[in-house]
Amino acid sequence: MKKTVKAELILENGVRFKGNAFGYIKETVGEVVFTTGMTGYQETLTDPSFAGQIVTMTYPLIGNYGINLEDMESRKPFLKGFVVREKCDVPNNWRCEMDIDNFLFQNKIMGLENIDTRALTRVLRDHGTMRGIITTRVDDLTPSQIKQKFDTYTNAYAVKETTIDKPYVISGRGTHLAVLDCGIKHGILRDLSKRGCKLSVFPAFTSAEEILAADPDAIFLGNGPGDPKDIPDVVETVRKLIDTGLPVLGICLGHQLISLALGCNTTRLKFGHHGGNHPVKDLKTGRVYITSQNHEFVVSDLSEDVEATFINVNDGSIEGIRHKTKPVYSVQFHPEASPGPLDTQELFDRFIKMIEEVKPHAKR
Amino acid sequence: MPRDNSIKKVLVIGSGPIVIGQAAEFDYSGTQACQSIKEEGIEVVLVNSNPATIMTDLGMAHYTYIEPLTIDFLEKVIAKERPDSIIAGMGGQTGLNLSCELYDRGILDKYHVKVIGTSIESIKEGEDRDSFKRLMERTNQPIVESDIVTDVDSAIDFAQTIGYPVIVRPAYTLGGTGGGIAHNEAELREICTQGLHLSRVGQVLIEKSIAGWKEIEFEVMRDGAGNCITVCSMENVDPVGVHTGDSIVVAPAQTLSDREYQMLRSAAINIINSIEIKGGCNVQFALDPNSYNYAVIEINPRVSRSSALASKAQAIPLPRSAPK
Numbered sequence: 001m002k003k004t005v006k007a008e009l010i011l012e013n014g015v016r017f018k019g020n021a022f023g024y025i026k027e028t029v030g031e032v033v034f035t036t037g038m039t040g041y042q043e044t045l046t047d048p049s050f051a052g053q054i055v056t057m058t059y060p061l062i063g064n065y066g067i068n069l070e071d072m073e074s075r076k077p078f079l080k081g082f083v084v085r086e087k088c089d090v091p092n093n094w095r096c097e098m099d100i101d102n103f104l105f106q107n108k109i110m111g112l113e114n115i116d117t118r119a120l121t122r123v124l125r126d127h128g129t130m131r132g133i134i135t136t137r138v139d140d141l142t143p144s145q146i147k148q149k150f151d152t153y154t155n156a157y158a159v160k161e162t163t164i165d166k167p168y169v170i171s172g173r174g175t176h177l178a179v180l181d182c183g184i185k186h187g188i189l190r191d192l193s194k195r196g197c198k199l200s201v202f203p204a205f206t207s208a209e210e211i212l213a214a215d216p217d218a219i220f221l222g223n224g225p226g227d228p229k230d231i232p233d234v235v236e237t238v239r240k241l242i243d244t245g246l247p248v249l250g251i252c253l254g255h256q257l258i259s260l261a262l263g264c265n266t267t268r269l270k271f272g273h274h275g276g277n278h279p280v281k282d283l284k285t286g287r288v289y290i291t292s293q294n295h296e297f298v299v300s301d302l303s304e305d306v307e308a309t310f311i312n313v314n315d316g317s318i319e320g321i322r323h324k325t326k327p328v329y330s331v332q333f334h335p336e337a338s339p340g341p342l343d344t345q346e347l348f349d350r351f352i353k354m355i356e357e358v359k360p361h362a363k364r
Numbered sequence: 365m366p367r368d369n370s371i372k373k374v375l376v377i378g379s380g381p382i383v384i385g386q387a388a389e390f391d392y393s394g395t396q397a398c399q400s401i402k403e404e405g406i407e408v409v410l411v412n413s414n415p416a417t418i419m420t421d422l423g424m425a426h427y428t429y430i431e432p433l434t435i436d437f438l439e440k441v442i443a444k445e446r447p448d449s450i451i452a453g454m455g456g457q458t459g460l461n462l463s464c465e466l467y468d469r470g471i472l473d474k475y476h477v478k479v480i481g482t483s484i485e486s487i488k489e490g491e492d493r494d495s496f497k498r499l500m501e502r503t504n505q506p507i508v509e510s511d512i513v514t515d516v517d518s519a520i521d522f523a524q525t526i527g528y529p530v531i532v533r534p535a536y537t538l539g540g541t542g543g544g545i546a547h548n549e550a551e552l553r554e555i556c557t558q559g560l561h562l563s564r565v566g567q568v569l570i571e572k573s574i575a576g577w578k579e580i581e582f583e584v585m586r587d588g589a590g591n592c593i594t595v596c597s598m599e600n601v602d603p604v605g606v607h608t609g610d611s612i613v614v615a616p617a618q619t620l621s622d623r624e625y626q627m628l629r630s631a632a633i634n635i636i637n638s639i640e641i642k643g644g645c646n647v648q649f650a651l652d653p654n655s656y657n658y659a660v661i662e663i664n665p666r667v668s669r670s671s672a673l674a675s676k677a678q679a680i681p682l683p684r685s686a687p688k
């Protein structure tokens with residue numbers, strides 16, 4: 001039996017939750033968010049969009065099917081802490097390679113279990129997303145120490161941390177996409193690759209000229225962590241790329257960057273959309289899809305050239321946009337799912353069809 | 365989805381006696397149905413043979429008939445009350461079978477009663493073993509190797525080609541009554557004879573045993589426009605081979621990774637889209653515990669035993685399920 005170590009989560013508003021530490025034990029500070037996915041904790045753990053955040057699972061029992069080697073969404077977990085009601089120590093699944101405790105230990109992520117995650121979720125819903133500390137110095141931190149920890153926390157460099165160092169190519173015979181990696185999930189690359197796309201993947205801070213030198217048919221911007229306003233350089237690059245007339249497509253952070261480049265605004269949601277049960281409505285057809293989402297920020301105040309394509313049925317927020325005349329199209333939700341429902345998979349086909357339609361004109 | 369304003373009076377067939385395979389959950393779903401229809405300002409006529417139920421409590425329906433659940437009595441109730449619509453999927457297998465028979469005998473047509481929610485054709489496609497097999501082939505969904513037989517000798521012939529153990533499933537019975545696993549010819553002979561006797565249409569299905577696979581179910585809701593949600597997933601604690609009625613079901617499924625979960629969820633949605641279910645539907649899968657192989661075991665175009673777990677969610681989409 002491993003010795004249990006007491007730990008507590010301290011929120012900015014003073015609320016505390018006492019539980020037990022697991023994984024790699026070290027003090028950690030992050031933005032506390034909750035996700036409602038019932039399956040897919042491994043994808044959640046390895047999703048770079050969670051960089052800098054302490055993630056709470058609303059589903060009470062986590063780790064049932066262990067961790068496998070195939071469902072990784074990036075090279076490593078980037079989140080700051082992982083909070084569960086109960087972790088499973090005896091996982092059961094044919095692909096299981098290790099349990100969640102070991103996975104967090106190996107990746108140096110602090111875990112906290114045995115707290116009332118439903119109560120924590122309620123606090124976050126009422127007060128909005130806020131910073132939190134997970135510490136084993138239970139009842140031992142002074143108010144000034146706590147304040148200092150919160151004050152020094154920043155998530156402004158999350159994209160820098162999660163992006164890649166060098167460009168690389170995933171070969172394919174079909175449409176050639178230049179992908180800007182701001183912390184992109186492997187699921188998106190997998191879904192594009194499955195449809196025969198050739199993918200030239202670039203680090204987030206690559207210049208427009210360098211990207212265009214690869215002679216792509218279209219530009220693709222994936223998901224990523226943090227506030228899109230923290231990376232104005234990338235927004236500027238996107239603006240230049242849109243001006244070339246090439247199709248520009250985006251998902252999640254990519255959608256926000258495109259929107260900013262087109263003169264729209266982005267704001268922070270009260271407690272974010274995280275999980276696999278978010279209904280969105282296609283404004284053209286009226287159809288409702290259940291989608292996977294993971295975002296703290298949302299596009300608001302559309303500029304004149306831009307129209308909304310999807311809205312969230314729960315809160316009416318914008319979930320997709322298109323440029324009225326240019327081939328620019330993006331969505332806030334995750335058609336690649338991983339984890340989450342596969343209802344909007346055909347969006348990738350729509351992306352590719354759109355590029356193929358524009359292609360002859362752009363290349364002429 | 366807009367409400368169909370032509371619906372003024374709805375006949376709800378109750379769950380009848382509470383027996384194994386047809387238990388109190390259908391009282392629950394019928395009660396929820398009555399309440400939700402009444403909320404819409406529609407008159408409810410309820411027929412149930414069992415007075416010891418919640419749905420027959422005073423004030424649940426506008427008109428309550430405690431009568432035997434037979435075609436003759438139902439026809440009399442229809443003639444007297446003249447409802448314009450009937451809901452088939454809320455009284456469990458009894459309600460479903462009676463609705464099918466009312467439809468088959470032309471009684472619904474005679475009194476101009478329309479079926480709201482899932483159509484009788486779709487119900488038959490889901491319940492009838494042969495149409496189920498064709499449906500699965502059409503939607504490219506894997507099923508367990510099987511054949512429908514109407515006599516014991518052809519059952520034994522078929523079992524010899526696929527190998528024992530085999531599972532015997534009679535068509536149109538409550539909670540799989542009369543079915544079982546046969547490990548040899550003698551057992552097959554016994555179970556098959558009983559199954560043929562109990563089936564309303566004298567059919568049994570002989571299929572290859574996949575005992576030991578995980579048993580997973582999805583409760584899916586679909587409206588007339590094709591919008592779908594999965595209300596919940598469920599997993600039987602015991603694997604295929606132990607009857608659900610003897611086992612424990614937990615919701616949501618506990619041992620599936622997101623890939624497995626979404627694979628089955630998508631399959632469930634594809635199936636109900638292709639038979640154009642309007643309302644609730646239960647889809648049951650068997651999943652190999654050691655690979656991505658799965659098979660669709662059964663679809664129930666109605667609330668099922670397991671729907672009780674999906675709880676109150678059942679009632680809400682009901683008025684939505686009215687056809688345009």
